[in-house]
Amino acid sequence: MHMEKVNKAVAFLKDLGLSQMLVSDPAAIFYMTGRWIHPGERFLALCIGEGKAPVLVLNELFQFQEDIGIEKRYIKDTDDITEVLKGIVDPEETLGIDKTMQARFLLAMMEHHTAKAFQNGSFAVDRARAIKDAGEQEKMIKASKINDAAMAQFKTLVRDGVTEKEIADQMLGIYQSLGATDHSFPPIVSFGNHASDPHHEPDDTALKEGDIVLFDVGCVYENYCSDMTRTFFWKNEPTQEERTIYNTVRRANEEAEAMLRPGIPLCSIDKKARDIITEAGYGPYFTHRLGHFIGIEDHEYGDVSSAFSNLTEAGNTFSIEPGIYLPGGPGTRIEDLVLITEDGYRRLNDYPKDIEVLG
Amino acid sequence: MHMEKVNKAVAFLKDLGLSQMLVSDPAAIFYMTGRWIHPGERFLALCIGEGKAPVLVLNELFQFQEDIGIEKRYIKDTDDITEVLKGIVDPEETLGIDKTMQARFLLAMMEHHTAKAFQNGSFAVDRARAIKDAGEQEKMIKASKINDAAMAQFKTLVRDGVTEKEIADQMLGIYQSLGATDHSFPPIVSFGNHASDPHHEPDDTALKEGDIVLFDVGCVYENYCSDMTRTFFWKNEPTQEERTIYNTVRRANEEAEAMLRPGIPLCSIDKKARDIITEAGYGPYFTHRLGHFIGIEDHEYGDVSSAFSNLTEAGNTFSIEPGIYLPGGPGTRIEDLVLITEDGYRRLNDYPKDIEVLG
Numbered sequence: 155m156h157m158e159k160v161n162k163a164v165a166f167l168k169d170l171g172l173s174q175m176l177v178s179d180p181a182a183i184f185y186m187t188g189r190w191i192h193p194g195e196r197f198l199a200l201c202i203g204e205g206k207a208p209v210l211v212l213n214e215l216f217q218f219q220e221d222i223g224i225e226k227r228y229i230k231d232t233d234d235i236t237e238v239l240k241g242i243v244d245p246e247e248t249l250g251i252d253k254t255m256q257a258r259f260l261l262a263m264m265e266h267h268t269a270k271a272f273q274n275g276s277f278a279v280d281r282a283r284a285i286k287d288a289g290e291q292e293k294m295i296k297a298s299k300i301n302d303a304a305m306a307q308f309k310t311l312v313r314d315g316v317t318e319k320e321i322a323d324q325m326l327g328i329y330q331s332l333g334a335t336d337h338s339f340p341p342i343v344s345f346g347n348h349a350s351d352p353h354h355e356p357d358d359t360a361l362k363e364g365d366i367v368l369f370d371v372g373c374v375y376e377n378y379c380s381d382m383t384r385t386f387f388w389k390n391e392p393t394q395e396e397r398t399i400y401n402t403v404r405r406a407n408e409e410a411e412a413m414l415r416p417g418i419p420l421c422s423i424d425k426k427a428r429d430i431i432t433e434a435g436y437g438p439y440f441t442h443r444l445g446h447f448i449g450i451e452d453h454e455y456g457d458v459s460s461a462f463s464n465l466t467e468a469g470n471t472f473s474i475e476p477g478i479y480l481p482g483g484p485g486t487r488i489e490d491l492v493l494i495t496e497d498g499y500r501r502l503n504d505y506p507k508d509i510e511v512l513g
Numbered sequence: 514m515h516m517e518k519v520n521k522a523v524a525f526l527k528d529l530g531l532s533q534m535l536v537s538d539p540a541a542i543f544y545m546t547g548r549w550i551h552p553g554e555r556f557l558a559l560c561i562g563e564g565k566a567p568v569l570v571l572n573e574l575f576q577f578q579e580d581i582g583i584e585k586r587y588i589k590d591t592d593d594i595t596e597v598l599k600g601i602v603d604p605e606e607t608l609g610i611d612k613t614m615q616a617r618f619l620l621a622m623m624e625h626h627t628a629k630a631f632q633n634g635s636f637a638v639d640r641a642r643a644i645k646d647a648g649e650q651e652k653m654i655k656a657s658k659i660n661d662a663a664m665a666q667f668k669t670l671v672r673d674g675v676t677e678k679e680i681a682d683q684m685l686g687i688y689q690s691l692g693a694t695d696h697s698f699p700p701i702v703s704f705g706n707h708a709s710d711p712h713h714e715p716d717d718t719a720l721k722e723g724d725i726v727l728f729d730v731g732c733v734y735e736n737y738c739s740d741m742t743r744t745f746f747w748k749n750e751p752t753q754e755e756r757t758i759y760n761t762v763r764r765a766n767e768e769a770e771a772m773l774r775p776g777i778p779l780c781s782i783d784k785k786a787r788d789i790i791t792e793a794g795y796g797p798y799f800t801h802r803l804g805h806f807i808g809i810e811d812h813e814y815g816d817v818s819s820a821f822s823n824l825t826e827a828g829n830t831f832s833i834e835p836g837i838y839l840p841g842g843p844g845t846r847i848e849d850l851v852l853i854t855e856d857g858y859r860r861l862n863d864y865p866k867d868i869e870v871l872g
Contacts, residue, residue: 195613231820232820251616251620252616253615253616253617254554254615254616254617255615255616256612256613256614256615256616257610257611257612257613257614257615257616257619257631257633258612258613258633258635260616260619260620261610261619261631261632261633272616272620273620274616274617274620274621276617461590461591
């Protein structure tokens with residue numbers, strides 16, 4: 155049980171005017187308890203609040219022996235959830251609800267007056283999760299170090315005629331040999347014009363001379379995620395257009411990173427990168443946000459985008475991933491993870507960004 | 514667009530006192546539109562109701578060109594859902610909500626008075642889905658025929674020293690060679706005492722003489738699922754205890770199936786099988802429900818269990834899967850899918866249930 159993480163979330167709940175909350179997102183429950191429980195469609199909640207000892211309410215199907223230092227309340231499929239919550243939730247106070255709680259549980263709690271009122275309280279937990287503590291930062295750093303080392307091995311898999319899928323299928327073994335447990339998301343391997351589809355899924359396309367080779371990949375180390383993109387060239391030097399696009403994306407990546415420190419609006423970072431790409435004439439072809447927060451999940455609450463004006467805080471970890479995608483190609487993306495520190499930032503990926511011709 | 518399926522659900526909504534509903538479950542939307550959309554955390558809903566033309570509300574990220582015969586209303590991440598729903602949902606009427614809709618959308622709709630009141634309406638859609646029409650029945654039948662043919666091939670993979678995982682890994686290729694697209698759930702391959710864990714995951718355990726070999730497997734054919742279990746013996750005839758358990762489970766399976774017809778309580782089918790196992794002295798070792806409904810998803814709404822008193826209806830498809838699991842082994846399960854017909858039932862699996870010694 156990570157009581158310091160619970161306490162951080164409870165303090166942020168107070169800012170929302172809430173004294174209690176049912177945390178139901180399995181990743182948030184892992185964050186606080188150190189235990190993954192995947193309840194499928196069944197009820198699962200950690201009740202937290204000011205001056206409350208947390209209680210974990212879970213279906214008996216997911217029983218476990220380990221003492222995690224808090225009360226576990228087991229329920230059966232035939233139990234009435236609202237009966238179980240009596241004595242756990244204070245009916246005289248408003249209850250924070252996780253944004254993803256299933257409507258059937260919320261409607262039942264409303265009908266039975268489980269609390270005075272119900273309010274989306276996820277922001278408090280999301281805000282706590284967005285500020286990584288020293289232990290979490292260490293795992294994020296290590297996950298990205300493994301990703302750097304893996305990138306160096308992935309590029310050795312590249313050869314004429316190999317398919318995107320054949321390379322993608324070998325990645326998990328490499329990650330595991332380096333100490334990671336899994337992919338943090340299905341790897342993107344894009345050859346040639348596929349690089350101009352930011353969400354391309356590896357297929358049976360075979361590599362040919364002159365192709366771009368884009369890897370957008372990440373792994374999980376002790377439950378924390380990495381995520382990096384590099385764009386290579388196969389056998390031939392890039393064309394003039396490819397070079398211009400590559401260098402524009404690189405400059406957007408590096409100048410956005412250079413401005414990082416605590417207390418700046420996340421939208422201003424997106425603007426920096428977007429302005430560079432727009433001034434180079436490629437604005438319409440940078441079709442996604444600059445970055446996303448990351449931690450236990452590859453995508454966590456928090457965007458580096460024009461629509462997200464929250465300020466950076468020390469302990470934030472997010473991606474900086476500008477890209478230019480001309481319809482029909484070429485496409486390029488360069489992505490690092492970064493950590494906001496007390497007085498600036500730390501880039502978590504050291505894999506070089508110079509133009510690299512393979513083969 | 515399958516308007517006859519929408520109309521079936523709208524008629525059942527009426528029984529719940531509802532004139533409109535937001536269907537948000539992707540499988541239910543596939544059921545009605547023929548289109549799979551996986552919105553992740555984003556808003557997705559099909560609005561249906563009496564005298565209403567259905568409207569599909571989806572994020573512009575999931576745009577598609579195909580004309581499915583109904584209006585598509587695209588929204589952006591920055592849009593206010595409640596604004597979009599004005600003119601689609603009647604604010605003077607109660608709105609049915611899918612049981613799995615995310616709390617954040619429901620809370621926002623409540624705050625903005627999108628409807629007069631909100632009610633769990635999933636039962637209407639679930640009830641429609643539980644009654645398979647002729648086209649769906651055909652696909653269910655074919656999916657199970659493939660499963661029968663696959664079972665005959667799976668048993669040829671069994672040899673001394675092979676591991677559970679090695680067999681499991683070869684199954685998808687066999688399914689695909691027979692015309693299926695995927696597993697309907699991760700296959701269970703259990704050797705020896707692992708058969709007494711009904712949810713065992715295939716591991717590196719190697720097969721040895723005298724082991725039980727249990728396969729609980731299913732595939733997807735044109736989006737519909739199959740699911741069957743057979744228990745074999747490797748090289749040696751079963752022991753007396755193994756034989757008694759096997760024959761008890763087989764009798765429970767066959768007698769439960771023999772009683773099937775429309776209009777009987779689902780709990781009475783569970784009782785029939787459970788009584789047979791209990792009378793044989795193994796009651797405490799039949800630790801799960803007798804069966805579950807199945808269709809587009811491997812597990813759909815509807816149980817064959819003591820807690821589920823709904824009546825069978827023509828067009829229902831569900832599993833009949835009694836088992837006996839002695840702690841430490843042996844364990845046996847025999848499972849078929851069945852279809853309730855106008856005047857009785859049809860068993861969808863023809864793979865024999867006689868004791869079969871492999872090797």
